[in-house]
Amino acid sequence: MPELPEVETVVRGLQNTIIGETILDLEVPWEKALIADDPYESMVGKSITGVRRRAKYIVIELDRGALVVHLRMTGKLTPLFSEKHVTVMLHFESGNSLYFKDTRKFGRMVYTEDPHDMLAHLGPEPLGEVFTPNLFYKMLRGKNRIIKPLLLDQTFLAGLGNIYVDEALFQSGIQPLSIASAIPRIRVKSLYSAIKSILSASIQAQGTTVLNFSHGDNQSGTYQGALQVYGRGGEPCLQCEQPIVKIKVGQRGTHYCEGCQKKYS
């Protein structure tokens, strides 16, 4: 499923291909996927002035307003047409098109006049300049919450998903059920470093999972092979060879090593 690094990769692809395009027409085979008061009125005739990422959202800026896209688990934005799973089609004056493809149909495209306001509830960007080790420590201090769901909470920190939270907790030696406020400062620092380095490495690898932007369909990022615990339940830990444990935490599949990750409570 697309997480922050995948979204970043998609955004970079879009910046090279759709900026300057003007929307001529749209088709919406799956109506729920496009949220707008009056889609035709608000979108047709608008030109794309920029594309950026905020957390796991793709913001396609128009000369007035913006399209804010969330891919959720299986969404894709691609210039390549295919018969199946297309939920929204944007046709441009140039003759090019952009297809929103989404097998599970959880993804959404929203037209809004004020994207900034729409995304105002999100926490800091983990790769942004304001997110410092000191800020992270202050954010966690006094939070009597379980660390894993807290890291997945987009209003707390914006952009981490299930895969990278499991990886970051493993890399920093913190058990997923630990209480945030009980994690010592030195561990918080290593969690901070883990989040930054894992996201950066994954962006370098163009993400972990299925991507399809400019390289054709079903193209995968190469970070998959770097995963230490995610999807490795029952397999030996790469550090200590104990079997990786898989449990549920906050309804999410959660992978960790009992030998390498300490529970703070």
Place this chain on the structure above:
DNA sequence: CGGCCATCCTGCACGC
């Protein structure tokens, strides 16, 4: 406030 649950969807991995 924090945790838990259901909801939305489909593909796929199971077991019989």
Place this chain on the structure above:
DNA sequence: TGCGTGCAGGATGGCC
């Protein structure tokens, strides 16, 4: 072989 079942999951909203 083929069918049925259960699971996966990001964000939201309701409930206790």
